[in-house]
Amino acid sequence: MQVVLDLDGLDALIGVLRQDGRVVVGPVLRDDAITLAELGSAADLPSGWGVGTGPGHYRVRRRQDTAVFGHSAGPQSWKRFLHPPRRALISSDPAGFHPVEDNAPDYAFLGVRPCDLAAITKLRQIVGGRAPFVVAAQCTEPGEVCFCASMGCGPAAGSGYDIALTERIDSTGHRFLATSGTGEGAEVLARVPARAASPDDVALAEQDVEAAANRMGRAMPELDLRDLLARNRDSAHWEAVAERCLTCGNCTMVCPTCFCVSVEDTTDLDGNAERSQRWASCFEIDFSYLHGGAVRTSGASRYRQWMTHKLGTWHDQFGTSGCVGCGRCIAWCPAGIDITEEAAALAGSEQP
Amino acid sequence: MPSIAVWKFTSCDGCQLTLLDCKDELLPLTERVHIAHFLEATSVSEPGPYDISIVEGSVTTPEEAERIRWIREQSGVLVVVGACATSGGIQALRNFADVDEFRSIVYARPEHIATLGTSTPVSAHVAVDHELRGCPIDKGQLLEVLTALLAGRKPDLPDTSVCTECKRRGLTCVMVAHGTPCLGPVTHAGCGALCPAVDRGCYGCFGPMNQPNVPALVPLLRRSGMGDDELHLVFRTFNANAEWT
Numbered sequence: 356m357q358v359v360l361d362l363d364g365l366d367a368l369i370g371v372l373r374q375d376g377r378v379v380v381g382p383v384l385r386d387d388a389i390t391l392a393e394l395g396s397a398a399d400l401p402s403g404w405g406v407g408t409g410p411g412h413y414r415v416r417r418r419q420d421t422a423v424f425g426h427s428a429g430p431q432s433w434k435r436f437l438h439p440p441r442r443a444l445i446s447s448d449p450a451g452f453h454p455v456e457d458n459a460p461d462y463a464f465l466g467v468r469p470c471d472l473a474a475i476t477k478l479r480q481i482v483g484g485r486a487p488f489v490v491a492a493q494c495t496e497p498g499e500v501c502f503c504a505s506m507g508c509g510p511a512a513g514s515g516y517d518i519a520l521t522e523r524i525d526s527t528g529h530r531f532l533a534t535s536g537t538g539e540g541a542e543v544l545a546r547v548p549a550r551a552a553s554p555d556d557v558a559l560a561e562q563d564v565e566a567a568a569n570r571m572g573r574a575m576p577e578l579d580l581r582d583l584l585a586r587n588r589d590s591a592h593w594e595a596v597a598e599r600c601l602t603c604g605n606c607t608m609v610c611p612t613c614f615c616v617s618v619e620d621t622t623d624l625d626g627n628a629e630r631s632q633r634w635a636s637c638f639e640i641d642f643s644y645l646h647g648g649a650v651r652t653s654g655a656s657r658y659r660q661w662m663t664h665k666l667g668t669w670h671d672q673f674g675t676s677g678c679v680g681c682g683r684c685i686a687w688c689p690a691g692i693d694i695t696e697e698a699a700a701l702a703g704s705e706q707p
Numbered sequence: 708m709p710s711i712a713v714w715k716f717t718s719c720d721g722c723q724l725t726l727l728d729c730k731d732e733l734l735p736l737t738e739r740v741h742i743a744h745f746l747e748a749t750s751v752s753e754p755g756p757y758d759i760s761i762v763e764g765s766v767t768t769p770e771e772a773e774r775i776r777w778i779r780e781q782s783g784v785l786v787v788v789g790a791c792a793t794s795g796g797i798q799a800l801r802n803f804a805d806v807d808e809f810r811s812i813v814y815a816r817p818e819h820i821a822t823l824g825t826s827t828p829v830s831a832h833v834a835v836d837h838e839l840r841g842c843p844i845d846k847g848q849l850l851e852v853l854t855a856l857l858a859g860r861k862p863d864l865p866d867t868s869v870c871t872e873c874k875r876r877g878l879t880c881v882m883v884a885h886g887t888p889c890l891g892p893v894t895h896a897g898c899g900a901l902c903p904a905v906d907r908g909c910y911g912c913f914g915p916m917n918q919p920n921v922p923a924l925v926p927l928l929r930r931s932g933m934g935d936d937e938l939h940l941v942f943r944t945f946n947a948n949a950e951w952t
Contacts (some may be wrong), residue, residue, distance in 0.1 A: 385879075386878070386879040386884070386906070387879065387884050387885060388879040388884050390877070390879065411882075411883055411927070412883060413880075413883050413884045414884065415884075428886065430880060430883075431877060432817070435877060440874075440875035440876070440877070441875065472727050569875070597920075598922075598923065600920065600923065601868070601892040601893065601919075601920050601924055602868070602920060602922050603868040603870040603871075603891070603892035603893075604867060604868055604870055604871045604874075605870045605874060605880070605892070608870070608871060608874030608875070609874065609895045619863045620860060620862065620863075621851070622854045622855070622858040622860065623854055624732060624735040624736055624738075624739055624854060624857070625735060628858070633875060634871070634874070634875050636867070636871055638867075639865070639867040639871065640866065640867070640917045640918060641865065641866065641867065641917075652918070654918070654920060685878055686883065687883055688926055689870075689880070689882050689883060689892050689924070690892075690923055690924075690927060691890075699760065
């Protein structure tokens with residue numbers, strides 16, 4: 356099913372999802388960034404705001420138009436909702452143990468970029484949980500640190516969406532081509548005021564998304580990354596990265612697929628206890644603490660661990676790459692370390 | 708009931724005040740521990756030994772160097788709290804200067820002043836069981852260490868960066884998104900990213916995290932507008948004596 360919505364139609368779509376009891380989450384402008392928060396209506400979307408990104412750099416900027424999805428990945432990802440930063444697992448009081456119910460709401464994610472759609476699939480493969488209703492926003496404006504095209508995760512939305520939107524603003528107005536990806540998506544779309552999509556609407560949307568593929572700010576080197584990393588465990592290049600790496604863990608925290616947690620027990624003064632998990636990072640020294648001490652103490656070994664798992668051993672573990680090319684680890688690394696450049700440098704260091 | 712003693716060395720009293728600041732938890736705490744010595748709260752002082760000693764402040768006098776050894780002997784578990792007790796505090800600026808010169812300028816009768824040439828953390832004198840960083844310490848971390856000791860479990864005190872807390876909290880990086888210089892990437896966690904939460908850069912009051920890469924951060928701080936004076940101030944104030952590099 357393909358229809359065309361205007362901004363009122365998009366607002367109606369949010370209304371329908373909310374009427375069905377879903378918590379609709381989407382992009383909003385907050386703290387000088389495009390972050391993710393619950394949407395009450397389309398008016399909450401960051402209309403007319405775009406972003407400029409670079410290694411270790413992110414700035415929101417005014418757009419020439421009123422596009423609501425005209426921004427690349429922000430500081431947060433959908434991981435925050437599917438795999439919260441802290442989650443209680445089990446609690447106890449003097450009466451006994453009590454499993455903690457999963458009280459996550461029935462989410463609808465709106466404005467999911469194709470890179471993040473792929474990330475949701477990869478993350479849910481690991482952490483499970485109830486599937487969200489996904490309204491994807493196909494990418495027509497990649498950013499300077501984006502490389503989803505070279506990871507095969509965009510700019511067109513892959514599988515996993517209920518509805519995919521393609522935003523367009525031209526002389527005939529501001530509109531969204533909406534394509535249903537599931538029966539549920541079609542049912543929701545049928546309840547939203549829309550007009551039928553013309554062949555022109557479809558052709559223009561395809562053209563915009565295809566053009567985006569050629570405007571990626573970056574690209575991952577075209578070679579077997581799994582093999583490259585396996586061959587380079589002892590590369591001198593890891594030390595070169597470690598000189599710049601702060602080992603602060605920001606890359607793993609902003610990564611939409613990094614899923615590691617630490618499990619901690621807490622107790623209070625009244626005899627209650629709770630076991631909870633929280634986001635952990637392979638850049639933390641305690642992360643590799645085994646009997647008697649940590650096994651990855653150098654910055655070089657910790658960066659190698661992260662990049663090797665993300666691009667290499669993730670394939671062995673989950674049958675896919677752990678990277679979707681969203682570029683967050685490049686933008687939100689205070690030191691601006693660029694995973695595509697490091698992969699290219701590793702490959703370059705192998706040349707005879 | 709386990710006994711607890713709170714001791715002050717060279718410090719401002721702000722960290723032990725954090726214990727009194729545990730408003731809701733203070734009464735339940737007194738039902739679980741017996742406060743045997745805590746001069747900021749009560750002038751009643753009971754003799755040792757003590758199950759738990761909480762020590763605030765750095766060692767700056769010969770008398771303090773003696774007293775910390777006595778407290779260690781009297782204490783089952785020794786918890787040191789705050790930038791002074793864990794690194795020497797602001798007063799460790801003397802470590803880079805001539806204390807005799809200070810003494811002759813500041814005091815009318817310098818011969819009455821018995822002081823050491825350095826301000827040192829408690830761990831430079833005796834074995835320490837747990838350290839709480841910060842100027843001042845975080846109330847949640849103080850309760851964490853006390854509840855852990857009461858339950859016989861390991862306290863959860865991560866030695867990683869402030870960034871991990873900042874990101875878990877869902878804050879937007881002030882350095883990347885605003886260009887504000889921030890010491891979060893090299894600073895020990897524990898505050899819950901207090902300053903970035905109010906749009907300010909971290910100034911490192913929790914001291915260095917485990918193995919910080921300060922040389923990698925300094926050019927980024929310069930790029931964000933910090934000059935030599937500002938750089939000197941952030942690394943040479945609350946935790947001047949700490950091992951930043």
